[in-house]
Amino acid sequence: MLTGEWEPARTALPSGTDERLDLDWELGVRATGLDLDEQVVRLDDGRELFYDGLIIATGASPRRLPGTEDLAGVFTLRTLDDVAAIRAAIDAGARRVVVVGAGFIGAEVAASCREQGLDVTMVEPLPQPLSRVLGERVGAVIADLHRAHGVDVRLGVGVEGIEGDGRVERVALADGSTVDADLVVVGIGVVPNTGWLEGSGLELEDGVVCDETTLAAPGVVAAGDVARWPNARFGETMRVEHWEHALDMAMHAARRLLAWGEGVTDVAAFAYEPVPWFWSDQYDRKIQLAGRPGPDDEMVVIAGALDDERFCVAYGRDERVTAVLAVNMAARVVRYRRALADGLTWSQVLEDAAASGS
Amino acid sequence: MTGENRFQSRWGSEMRVVVDFDLCESNAVCMGIAPEVFEVRDDDFLYVLQEEPPPELWDRVRDAAARCPKQAITLEG
Ligand SMILES: Cc1cc2nc3c(=O)[nH]c(=O)nc-3n(C[C@H](O)[C@H](O)[C@H](O)COP(=O)(O)OP(=O)(O)OC[C@H]3O[C@@H](n4cnc5c(N)ncnc54)[C@H](O)[C@@H]3O)c2cc1C
Ligand code: SF4
Numbered sequence: 428m429l430t431g432e433w434e435p436a437r438t439a440l441p442s443g444t445d446e447r448l449d450l451d452w453e454l455g456v457r458a459t460g461l462d463l464d465e466q467v468v469r470l471d472d473g474r475e476l477f478y479d480g481l482i483i484a485t486g487a488s489p490r491r492l493p494g495t496e497d498l499a500g501v502f503t504l505r506t507l508d509d510v511a512a513i514r515a516a517i518d519a520g521a522r523r524v525v526v527v528g529a530g531f532i533g534a535e536v537a538a539s540c541r542e543q544g545l546d547v548t549m550v551e552p553l554p555q556p557l558s559r560v561l562g563e564r565v566g567a568v569i570a571d572l573h574r575a576h577g578v579d580v581r582l583g584v585g586v587e588g589i590e591g592d593g594r595v596e597r598v599a600l601a602d603g604s605t606v607d608a609d610l611v612v613v614g615i616g617v618v619p620n621t622g623w624l625e626g627s628g629l630e631l632e633d634g635v636v637c638d639e640t641t642l643a644a645p646g647v648v649a650a651g652d653v654a655r656w657p658n659a660r661f662g663e664t665m666r667v668e669h670w671e672h673a674l675d676m677a678m679h680a681a682r683r684l685l686a687w688g689e690g691v692t693d694v695a696a697f698a699y700e701p702v703p704w705f706w707s708d709q710y711d712r713k714i715q716l717a718g719r720p721g722p723d724d725e726m727v728v729i730a731g732a733l734d735d736e737r738f739c740v741a742y743g744r745d746e747r748v749t750a751v752l753a754v755n756m757a758a759r760v761v762r763y764r765r766a767l768a769d770g771l772t773w774s775q776v777l778e779d780a781a782a783s784g785s
Numbered sequence: 786m787t788g789e790n791r792f793q794s795r796w797g798s799e800m801r802v803v804v805d806f807d808l809c810e811s812n813a814v815c816m817g818i819a820p821e822v823f824e825v826r827d828d829d830f831l832y833v834l835q836e837e838p839p840p841e842l843w844d845r846v847r848d849a850a851a852r853c854p855k856q857a858i859t860l861e862g
Contacts, residue, residue: 671814708812713811715812757811757825758826
C-alpha cells in the first residue's frame with residue numbers, strides 16, 4: 428500500500444464469514460477494564476460485557492519518539508490510517524525521508540520509499556540492522572542491500588532529537604550531525620496493548636503472561652502480539668510479532684479455551700510449541716525466517732553465499748538448530764520449518780551445508 | 786467438531802484451486818499449510834500439484850486460501 432500498488436479496500440478481511448460464524452461486532456468501542464471475578468469486560472461507552480470465555484488479542488502499538496507528538500511529518504506505522512497519512516505526506520510532496528530504526532518495519536519503509544524515488548536516510552543505533560536478532564553478518568547483508576538501492580544507511584548512531592517549527596525540518600543524530608527531512612517514519616519497536624488490563628490481576632510483563640497452553644487465567648486466553656508464553660521447544664518465554672503467528676496462536680487459544688470450558692484436564696496435550704515464521708519483502712528480496720535465533724547463536728551458511736541474491740543460513744546453539752533464514756529461497760524455509768518442528772540437529776545442518784558446497 | 790463439514794455444501798462435491806499468478810509472490814504460506822497441493826520450487830514459482838484436491842485436504846486448502854497474504858488463491862466448486 429505504501430507504494431500505491433494496493434488500494435485500501437484490498438486489505439479488508441475476507442468477507443462472507445460473519446453470518447456463518449454468528450458473531451457480533453462491537454466496532455468503535457474500546458475495552459477499558461477487566462474483572463476476572465465478575466467475568467466482565469468494561470467498555471469505554473460505559474457498558475459491561477459478560478463472558479464465559481475471553482480471548483485477549485489487543486495486539487501492540489508502535490513505540491514513539493518522546494517529544495515528537497506535536498510535530499507534523501513524524502509518523503509511526505501500524506494501522507491503515509498510518510499508511511494513509513504517510514501516503515498523503517508523500518503525495519503532498521515530501522521528498523526527504525528519514526527512517527528511524529532499521530528493523531523489519533523500518534527496512535520495508537525504506538525500500539518502499541526508495542522504490543518511489545524518494546531520498547532515504549535510515550538511522551540505526553546497532554552496529555548492523557537487526558544484528559541482535561540475525562547476527563552482524565546477516566545484518567551487514569541487509570545494510571548493503573539498502574545501500575545498493577541508494578539508501579543512506581547510518582549505523583551505530585542514535586537519534587538525538589527531531590527538530591522543526593511545528594513541522595519536521597531535520598533529525599539530529601547522537602554524533603552531532605543532522606539530516607534534513609520533510610518526512611520521518613519511526614520504526615523502533617512496539618509495546619503490547621495491555622493498559623486496559625492493569626489491575627485486573629492478570630500477570631503483565633511485556634505482554635499478557637500465559638501458561639504453556641496460552642491460558643492466562645481460568646477462562647481467559649491470549650494470542651498474537653499481546654501474548655507472552657513459555658514455548659518449551661525453544662526453552663524460552665516469548666512474545667512473537669508475526670502475522671502468521673497471530674493467526675496460528677489465535678486458533679490454538681480458541682481450542683484451548685473450548686477445552687477449558689469442557690473441563691479438559693489433560694493440559695499437556697495443549698502445550699503450544701510452534702516454530703515461529705516470518706517474512707519480509709525488501710526490493711526484490713524475500714527474506715524469510717523460521718524459528719527463533721538467539722543473539723549468541725552460531726551461524727552457518729547452508730546454501731548459496733551471503734553476497735548472493737539467494738542464500739540460506741542456519742542458527743544454532745548446544746547442538747540444536749534455533750532458526751533458519753533464507754533470502755529468495757522461500758520453499759527451503761518452509762521445509763526447514765518442518766524439520767525444526769521435528770527436532771533438526773546442528774550436525775544435520777552441517778551435512779546440508781557440506782552437501783551444497785557452502 | 787460439528788462445524789467441520791458445515792461449509793461443504795457451498796462447494797458441492799468438487800473443489801478447484803485457482804491461483805492468480807499475477808498476485809502470487811511465492812512466499813510459500815500456502816505450502817506451509819497444504820504441501821500436498823501447493824509447492825514453491827527452487828525456481829521461486831508456485832506450482833499447484835493438485836488442481837482438484839480430494840475432500841480430505843479441503844479444510845487445509847481453504848485455510849491456505851484464507852491465509853494467503855496476497856489473496857491470490859480462489860476456490861471454485
Ligand atoms: C507495517 C507492518 C508490517 C508488518 N509486516 C509483517 C510481515 O511482513 N510479516 C509478518 O509476519 N508480520 C508483519 N507485521 C506484524 C503483524 O502485522 C502483527 O504481528 C499482527 O498484526 C499481530 O496481530 P494481532 O491480532 O496480535 O494484533 P493487531 O493486528 O495489532 O490487532 C489488535 C487489535 O486490537 C485492537 N485493540 C487494541 N486495544 C484495544 C482495546 N483496549 N479494546 C478493544 N480493541 C483494542 C486494535 O485496535 C487492533 O485492531 C507487520 C506489522 C506492521 C505494523
Ligand atoms: S500463499 Fe499466496 S502469495 Fe504465497 S505462495 Fe501461496 S498463493 Fe502465492
